[in-house]
Amino acid sequence: MAEQRSRSLSTSGEALYEILGLEKGATHDEIKKSYRKLALKHHPDKNPDNPQAADTFKEINNAHAILSDVSKRNIYDKYGSLGLYVAEQFGEENVNAYFMLSSWWAKGLFALCGLLTGCYFCCCLCCCCNCCFGKCKPTSAAGEDYECYVSPEDLEEQIKTDMESDGYTPIAMQPRNANEKTQLIGDSHRTYQTDS
Numbered sequence: 001m002a003e004q005r006s007r008s009l010s011t012s013g014e015a016l017y018e019i020l021g022l023e024k025g026a027t028h029d030e031i032k033k034s035y036r037k038l039a040l041k042h043h044p045d046k047n048p049d050n051p052q053a054a055d056t057f058k059e060i061n062n063a064h065a066i067l068s069d070v071s072k073r074n075i076y077d078k079y080g081s082l083g084l085y086v087a088e089q090f091g092e093e094n095v096n097a098y099f100m101l102s103s104w105w106a107k108g109l110f111a112l113c114g115l116l117t118g119c120y121f122c123c124c125l126c127c128c129c130n131c132c133f134g135k136c137k138p139t140s141a142a143g144e145d146y147e148c149y150v151s152p153e154d155l156e157e158q159i160k161t162d163m164e165s166d167g168y169t170p171i172a173m174q175p176r177n178a179n180e181k182t183q184l185i186g187d188s189h190r191t192y193q194t195d196s
Contacts, residue, residue, distance in 0.1 A: 013080040016063040024077065028068065035064040 017024050020034045038060045040046070047053035066072045066084065075083040075095055087095050100106060 013076050019059050019063040031067050
């Protein structure tokens with residue numbers, strides 16, 4: 001089990017070729033020919049007295065499945081079985097990004113940025129603290145400070161006084177019967193004004 005785990009996380013990319021008895025740069029036809037030959041030789045039905053034949057046959061099928069798929073073969077050739085594991089976890093399109101970010105220079109760059117700035121979010125923290133504590137707080141155009149929060153009661157009162165000063169009162173009740181006319185159904189047409 002430990003041997004299989006270490007083989008599945010190798011980065012050399014040669015073990016599957018060795019299972020099929022090929023060199024690393026083998027063509028698709030060579031892989032197919034070798035697979036057929038070994039599959040017939042190690043098939044469990046042809047070797048009923050050999051318990052190892054089933055395991056060998058599974059390894060041969062796995063090697064053929066990976067090496068016959070172009071994208072998986074490219075990942076395996078470049079990053080080995082570890083690359084295939086990363087492709088299963090994060091997707092085939094993210095394998096290159098994973099290995100780039102896990103390289104020594106990317107880790108070193110990340111550590112250097114942390115050392116130079118004192119923290120990784122230094123710029124963000126400085127901007128937030130300056131704005132929150134008022135050193136860099138933006139001022140209004142008129143130079144006056146307006147309150148940002150208006151209570152709902154004050155807002156309703158302001159709307160009501162604005163409407164009353166314009167001569168309009170809001171309709172607060174529904175008509176009691178169908179013959180009763182309201183301001184909305186009245187004979188005169190209402191006009192609306194916009195501030196421009």
